[in-house]
Amino acid sequence: MSEEIPDHQEMVKSIDALLKTADMMQAALLRESEMSRPLPRYLYHATTGGNFAQITQDGEGIKPSRLEFEDTEVVGLSDDPQFALKVASLTQRTPLERLKLIRVDVPFLAKDLIDNYLRKPDPKNPKPALRNGIHEVHYRDVIPPEAFELQPFHIDKETKEVVLDDPKPHPKRK
Numbered sequence: 378m379s380e381e382i383p384d385h386q387e388m389v390k391s392i393d394a395l396l397k398t399a400d401m402m403q404a405a406l407l408r409e410s411e412m413s414r415p416l417p418r419y420l421y422h423a424t425t426g427g428n429f430a431q432i433t434q435d436g437e438g439i440k441p442s443r444l445e446f447e448d449t450e451v452v453g454l455s456d457d458p459q460f461a462l463k464v465a466s467l468t469q470r471t472p473l474e475r476l477k478l479i480r481v482d483v484p485f486l487a488k489d490l491i492d493n494y495l496r497k498p499d500p501k502n503p504k505p506a507l508r509n510g511i512h513e514v515h516y517r518d519v520i521p522p523e524a525f526e527l528q529p530f531h532i533d534k535e536t537k538e539v540v541l542d543d544p545k546p547h548p549k550r551k
Contacts, residue, residue, distance in 0.1 A: 421462075438525075441516070490516055526546075528541060
């Protein structure tokens with residue numbers, strides 16, 4: 378009987394360790410789910426007219442570059458066209474009206490090259506991009522031409538909000 382008690386105590390210790398591990402895994406999953414969300418069908422990338430001409434003329438697509446606040450080269454995307462335009466306006470020092478908005482068709486992207494972030498608002502942060510809650514997506518490779526098209530837009534005169542206009546169908550897609 379004395380042999381059963383140590384076995385029982387070891388089993389309780391093992392169960393306790395397993396429960397702690399499960400709790401830690403659940404907490405990590407919860408943090409991850411709070412920091413990302415499912416990708417929509419389309420994401421947006423904004424750039425200057427000159428950059429857009431180069432992107433479309435060289436036929437190579439949207440190439441990664443080093444973004445502000447980032448250590449690696451990626452293509453910055455957002456599910457919010459207004460956010461994409463405002464970031465490009467700030468970083469490229471270009472008025473919204475002079476920017477080009479690119480609509481990226483997410484199914485054309487390799488899922489293992491996508492980093493999906495949902496940053497919660499941090500009201501004390503002096504940097505606007507980090508002060509507001511944003512959905513930011515980084516793509517770690519070139520986005521091929523068949524994956525994107527120009528997204529026409531205009532700025533509503535009253536609300537100053539970005540209004541998306543109907544895009545022309547992509548010539549390589551039906």
